[in-house]
Every structure is written in structure tokens, then in C-alpha cells.
Amino acid sequence: MIDWSFFLEILLPSLFEGFLMTIKIIFWSIPIGLAVGIIIAVGRVYGNLLVSFFSKAYIIFFRGTPLLIQLFILYYGFPSIGIYLSPFVAAVIGFVLCSSAYHAEYIRGAIQSVKSGQVLAAQALGMSKFSAVLNIVLPQALRRAIPGCSNEIIYLIKYSSLAFMVTCIELTGAGKIVASRYFTYTEVFIVVGAIYLTIVSLATKALNMLEERLSFPGWENKR
Amino acid sequence: MENLIVIYQALPFLLQGIITTLGLVLSALALGFIIGVPLSVGQVYGSPCIKKFIGIYVWFFRGLPILVLLFLFYYGLFNMIGLNLSAFMAAVLVLGLRSSAYQAQIFRGSIQSLGQGQLLAAQSLGMSKGMAIWNIILPQALRMSIPGWSNEYPAMLTESAVTYAIGVMEVLTRGNFIASRTYRPMPIYLTCALIFIVLSYIGMKILHILEEKVRIPGFEE
Amino acid sequence: MKRENELILQVKDIQKSFGGKKVLRGVSFDVYKGETKVVIGPSGTGKSTLLRCINQLTFPDDGTVWLRDQEVTHHNLKEINRFRQKIGMVFQDFNLFDHLDAVRNVEIALIKVKGMGKKEAREKALYELKKVGLGKQALLYPAQLSGGQKQRVSIARALAMDPEVMLFDEPTSALDPELIGEVLGVMQKLAREGMTMIVVTHEMGFARSVADEIIFLERGKLLESGSPEKLFQNPEFERTRKFLFKLTELYGDINGYKQ
Numbered sequence: 073m074i075d076w077s078f079f080l081e082i083l084l085p086s087l088f089e090g091f092l093m094t095i096k097i098i099f100w101s102i103p104i105g106l107a108v109g110i111i112i113a114v115g116r117v118y119g120n121l122l123v124s125f126f127s128k129a130y131i132i133f134f135r136g137t138p139l140l141i142q143l144f145i146l147y148y149g150f151p152s153i154g155i156y157l158s159p160f161v162a163a164v165i166g167f168v169l170c171s172s173a174y175h176a177e178y179i180r181g182a183i184q185s186v187k188s189g190q191v192l193a194a195q196a197l198g199m200s201k202f203s204a205v206l207n208i209v210l211p212q213a214l215r216r217a218i219p220g221c222s223n224e225i226i227y228l229i230k231y232s233s234l235a236f237m238v239t240c241i242e243l244t245g246a247g248k249i250v251a252s253r254y255f256t257y258t259e260v261f262i263v264v265g266a267i268y269l270t271i272v273s274l275a276t277k278a279l280n281m282l283e284e285r286l287s288f289p290g291w292e293n294k295r
Numbered sequence: 296m297e298n299l300i301v302i303y304q305a306l307p308f309l310l311q312g313i314i315t316t317l318g319l320v321l322s323a324l325a326l327g328f329i330i331g332v333p334l335s336v337g338q339v340y341g342s343p344c345i346k347k348f349i350g351i352y353v354w355f356f357r358g359l360p361i362l363v364l365l366f367l368f369y370y371g372l373f374n375m376i377g378l379n380l381s382a383f384m385a386a387v388l389v390l391g392l393r394s395s396a397y398q399a400q401i402f403r404g405s406i407q408s409l410g411q412g413q414l415l416a417a418q419s420l421g422m423s424k425g426m427a428i429w430n431i432i433l434p435q436a437l438r439m440s441i442p443g444w445s446n447e448y449p450a451m452l453t454e455s456a457v458t459y460a461i462g463v464m465e466v467l468t469r470g471n472f473i474a475s476r477t478y479r480p481m482p483i484y485l486t487c488a489l490i491f492i493v494l495s496y497i498g499m500k501i502l503h504i505l506e507e508k509v510r511i512p513g514f515e516e
Numbered sequence: 517m518k519r520e521n522e523l524i525l526q527v528k529d530i531q532k533s534f535g536g537k538k539v540l541r542g543v544s545f546d547v548y549k550g551e552t553k554v555v556i557g558p559s560g561t562g563k564s565t566l567l568r569c570i571n572q573l574t575f576p577d578d579g580t581v582w583l584r585d586q587e588v589t590h591h592n593l594k595e596i597n598r599f600r601q602k603i604g605m606v607f608q609d610f611n612l613f614d615h616l617d618a619v620r621n622v623e624i625a626l627i628k629v630k631g632m633g634k635k636e637a638r639e640k641a642l643y644e645l646k647k648v649g650l651g652k653q654a655l656l657y658p659a660q661l662s663g664g665q666k667q668r669v670s671i672a673r674a675l676a677m678d679p680e681v682m683l684f685d686e687p688t689s690a691l692d693p694e695l696i697g698e699v700l701g702v703m704q705k706l707a708r709e710g711m712t713m714i715v716v717t718h719e720m721g722f723a724r725s726v727a728d729e730i731i732f733l734e735r736g737k738l739l740e741s742g743s744p745e746k747l748f749q750n751p752e753f754e755r756t757r758k759f760l761f762k763l764t765e766l767y768g769d770i771n772g773y774k775q
Binding site: 194208215 | 656
């Protein structure tokens with residue numbers, strides 16, 4: 073019933089290449105997206121009028137428009153204004169911009185849930201506002217943002233598949249190529265699906281463990 | 296500027312895509328709702344067997360990328376079982392089933408946050424479990440879910456663009472069509488982006504009004 | 517009488533408005549080394565605002581504050597941070613850093629602001645915690661502490677910076693009655709040891725037994741000031757007498773605190 077030769081000689085090698093590309097994409101996109109998200113969130117909450125406005129506009133644009141359009145603009149649109157990005161770079165930039173907007177929202181909510189009196193106390197001890205935000209607010213806010221940001225990271229693992237739409241051949245793309253050549257969509261995508269389910273499940277477990285490790289007594293208490 | 300002229304000429308074609316997009320989004324959300332509510336009830340009140348099954352369903356539809364789901368169902372499974380759906384219908388089905396998994400989680404959270412007391416009180420008055428759930432639990436849980444559920448709309452809206460991959464003639468697909476003909480991708484894509492932002496904004500405003508209208512006095516978190 | 521000749525703090529003609537409403541209308545007083553000044557007055561008269569103007573957490577619209585012979589007001593942020601190291605503040609809501617245990621709450625400013633080494637800071641922090649009676653609770657987090665313990669940690673945190681003057685903003689108002697004593701006890705000990713303190717409070721028993729001078733603030737102005745004996749027995753203004761009477765009625769006369 074199962075064509076093992078097809079499976080082992082054709083499908084798995086191609087998928088493996090794609091899988092490596094997927095890993096490469098998420099390896100770059102996740103940390104950079106998170107870092108940018110933190111910066112945007114801090115800018116949104118603590119920045120002056122201009123910075124705050126820009127952050128707000130950034131978040132609205134990248135959360136309110138489909139990721140696919142953002143990718144198309146980067147890969148198909150930018151050449152017309154003289155910027156040529158490789159498929160991989162375009163994909164990573166797109167994922168970073170999009171995920172950072174979602175991270176920024178979660179982190180912003182978390183920052184605002186940290187009792188403001190603590191910043192006052194820090195300043196009363198002689199800390200600059202910057203130092204207070206860095207040492208007192210962010211350690212708490214980032215912990216509180218973990219559930220939301222973990223969610224977004226899982227989403228990123230899944231929407232990395234859209235890299236295929238700008239010709240960066242990752243796991244899904246590799247699957248489509250094999251499937252359309254041999255017309256075995258069901259078999260191929262059951263395998264592809266299984267791989268994604270495994271990655272997502274492992275990532276979810278890992279993030280849950282991280283959340284556990286970083287919790288301190290009383291951290292669920294809000295305001 | 297020639298860019299504006301291009302946009303102006305493209306607009307009718309693009310705007311027709313709005314009908315497709317909205318049709319897709321609203322149908323999928325509705326499907327997700329119709330399936331999601333029973334799923335959430337099953338997850339809270341069902342037997343261990345049912346809970347397990349629903350758990351697997353949720354895990355499956357939340358764990359896979361949309362693109363993979365679309366390819367798997369539209370090009371794969373549907374063909375295998377001889378189901379001949381248009382790309383649009385297939386997209387509604389796939390997005391709807393996926394949404395039902397997410398919506399089930401939202402409703403489940405709301406139901407669980409109501410606590411046991413409501414159900415016990417209803418049963419002590421002689422209501423059957425089913426009656427209690429339908430008349431007491433769900434009306435409250437569904438209202439409580441509106442803020443969380445509101446996020447499903449913009450999410451579904453932006454995800455609808457992925458159906459481009461199986462040829463659904465929604466806004467982005469049309470935009471792509473024009474862009475490749477006129478060789479002016481930037482203004483077209485930006486216009487598409489603008490359309491989505493506007494649709495998102497209007498939708499959220501409507502949901503906001505809805506939330507106000509059904510609010511129970513004193514029922515804040 | 518603890519009044520020595522050393523003038524530590526001078527508050528000159530502080531004025532502050534919030535949204536059109538004038539909260540402080542020109543308040544002035546001097547604080548000498550080792551003095552305990554208690555500020556009382558009806559709610560909303562700007563007592564908290566006054567304290568915050570002293571350490572510049574709020575910028576006054578007018579007036580100046582002097583720490584010894586240096587002006588605290590009218591400086592850039594970096595200078596203000598330096599002054600704040602010398603002025604300790606204890607808040608009504610404690611404002612402990614929730615993600616740090618007690619000893620790290622006390623030592624963080626020593627490390628980040630004063631640049632102390634970790635070992636030295638830890639030693640000092642433990643020392644201060646022991647002084648307020650919380651040596652055993654050093655590794656507990658704020659969520660695990662009672663209100664009285666939280667406030668004592670925040671006192672230790674402020675004291676660790678070796679300030680010249682301590683500001684207390686209604687330190688016991690957020691505490692359950694049975695926990696007030698332990699905090700007042702610490703404050704009483706501090707005063708006896710010669711710390712210069714300005715305390716905003718409703719605790720009349722504390723004021724009577726510990727204050728060197730009581731300041732009555734009403735409607736943004738310093739109405740009357742004097743020793744506890746004078747204010748309680750022979751005040752100049754009827755309003756002062758009425759207010760003190762009402763407070764003593766409400767809050768009772770707490771004379772014995774736990775030590």
C-alpha cells in the first residue's frame with residue numbers, strides 16, 4: 073500500500089532539505105522578532121510623542137494586514153524601488169516585522185500591568201527612569217508576556233510555510249514540489265503535517281517549561 | 296502620478312475581491328462558531344473519551360500551518376474521496392474547521408471561568424444538564440467570550456489571503472493578477488494592504504457595538 | 517530635644533497645582549539633623565505631594581528645596597538621581613519590586629545605583645534587614661510577606677542607601693491594624709537612633725511620643741507648627757484643635773507598640 077521506495081528515495085530527502093530551511097528561517101526570525109518587539113513595546117509605552125506614534129502605527133500596520141501581502145511587498149514590490157532581497161532574506165524580514173508587532177502588543181500589555189509604584193520607588197532610590205525600566209519593569213513584564221509571546225512563536229513556526237510563496241523553498245514548499253510532480257498530495261502532506269505537528273508540540277512543551285522556570289512566587293498577581 | 300491612475304483603474308477589480316474575502320471570512324467564522332460551541336461544551340462536560348477526541352482535533356487543526364491544511368485537503372483528501380469543491384468552498388471548510396478549534400478554546404475558557412456554581416444551581420432547580428448548559432451556561436459564556444472572540448475576526452481576515460495559494464479570487468489574488476500585468480507591484484500591494492486595514496477597522500467597530508449591546512450590567516472581569 | 521545646629525533640609529515656599537487646582541500654596545519649613553517632623557492634615561491637602569516635591573518625584577511649580585547647602589530643585593535628571601540617593605522614601609503602598617526576594621530588593625539599588633560589589637551589597641542588605649527584624653525572611657518574595665513585613669523591607673531598602681533624611685508617606689495607612697505596631701516600632705527606633713525623618717501620618721500616638729515638631733497642613737498652606745505638647749494642649753488655631761481632636765477620636769491613642 074505504501075510505496076516505500078518513493079517515500080525513502082524521493083520524498084524524505086527533498087523534505088529534509090526543506091526542513092533544514094524551515095529551521096534556518098525560524099532560527100533567525102524568532103529571536104530578532106522578539107528583540108524588535110521589545111523595542112517597539114518600550115517605545116510605545118515610554119517613548120515621546122513621535123516614537124510612541126510611530127510604534128502605534130507600526131503595530132497597526134503589521135497586525136492589520138495579511139503577512140502574505142507584507143511578504144509580497146518585500147519580495148515582489150521592493151525591486152521596483154531598487155531594493156533586491158533574496159527569498160530567504162525577504163521571508164525573514166517579513167516574519168520579523170510581523171511577529172514583532174504581535175510581541176509588542178503582548179509586551180505592552182504586560183508592561184502596563186506592572187504596578188507603576190515600583191518605578192516610583194526605584195526612582196526614589198536614585199535609579200534613572202531607564203535603569204528602572206530595565207531592571208524592574210522589564211524583568212516582570214517579559215515574564216508576564218511569556219504566554220502571549222510563546223503563542224506568537226508557535227504561530228511563527230507555522231507561518232514560516234509562507235516563505236514558499238516568495239520562492240524560498242522550506243518544508244511546505246518542498247512538499248508541494250514533490251507532490252505536484254508525482255501527484256501524491258495526500259501522502260506527502262500527511263508526512264509534512266506530521267513533521268509540523270511534531271515541531272509545534274516540542275516547541276510548546278519547551279516554552280511551557282521555560283515559563284515554569286522563570287516564574288517567581290506571586291507573579292500571577294496583577295495590578 | 297501614474298501610480299494613482301493605475302490604482303484607480305484597478306479598484307473595481309480589487310473591490311470585487313472584497314465580496315469574496317468577506318464571504319470567505321464570515322462563512323468560515325460562522326462555521327467555526329457552529330462547530331466550536333459544541334466542541335467547547337464537549338471539552339468541559341464530556342466524557343473522557345470525548346475530551347480526548349476533541350483534544351486531538353484541536354491539536355491537529357491548531358498545530359498545522361494553514362497552507363499545509365489547504366494543500367492537504369484541497370489537493371489531497373478531497374480528491375481522494377471524490378469531493379469536488381470549488382476553491383472557495385474548500386477554503387471556507389478548511390478555515391472554518393481550523394477556526395472551530397481556536398474558538399472552542401475561547402469558549403472553553405469562558406465556560407470554565409463561570410465555575411461550577413451556576414450548573415449546580417440550575418440542576419438543583421430540576422433542570423437537566425443539557426437544559427442548564429443551553430439556558431444558563433452558554434448565554435453567559437458566549438457573552439464573556441466576545442472580547443477574545445473579537446480577535447478571531449482580524450486574524451481570519453489576514454489569514455484569508457493565504458487562500459491565494461489555492462486560487463481563491465480574493466483581494467490579494469486579484470491584486471497579484473493586476474500587479475503582474477501592470478508591472479507596478481508597490482502601489483497595488485499597498486492598496487490591497489489598505490483595503491485589509493479598512494475592513495479590519497470597520498469590522499472591529501461593528502464588533503465593539505455588538506459587545507456594548509449585549510453586555511450584562513455589572514458583568515466586568 | 518534632638519535639635520542640633522546642623523540644618524539638613526530646607527523647604528522654601530513650595531507651590532504646586534494639578535490641573536488648575538492649587539494643591540500647595542507656598543509651604544516652608546526647616547529640618548535639623550536628628551529631628552522627627554510629623555506632617556498632619558486633612559486628606560487631599562497635598563501632604564504626599566509635598567514629600568514628592570522634596571525628592572523631585574514631582575516637580576514643584578515654584579519654590580526651592582535645599583539639602584544642606586545644595587539646591588535640589590532646578591537640576592538635570594542625573595543630578596536629581598544623585599540627590600535621591602541621599603533622601604530615602606517609604607511609600608504607603610510599599611512598592612516593593614515583586615520579582616525580587618527581600619534581600620535583593622534591598623541590595624539592587626546598592627549595586628545598580630551606588631555601584632557596590634555584589635558581596636558587599638549582600639552583606640549590607642542582610643544587615644539592614646536584620647535591623648528591621650527580618651533577617652530570617654531575606655529570601656522570601658513580596659508575595660509571601662505580610663503587609664507589615666513588606667513595609668519593613670521597604671524601610672530597610674531605603675535605609676541601605678544611608679540617606680541623610682527619610683521621608684515616610686503614610687507608611688501605615690495601607691496596613692491591617694494588628695500590623696501597624698511592628699512598623700511604628702521600627703520607625704520609633706530609627707528616630708531614637710538619630711535619623712532625620714519627615715513623616716506624614718494619622719497615627720497620633722506616634723506623633724505625640726516621637727515627633728519633635730508637628731506641622732499642620734491645611735488647604736495647601738502650613739497653618740500651624742509646634743511641639744506636640746503645644747499643638748495638642750494649646751494650639752493657636754481652633755481648626756488645629758478640631759482636627760487633632762477628631763484624629764485622636766478616630767485613631768485612638770496608641771502608646772505601646774511592639775518592638
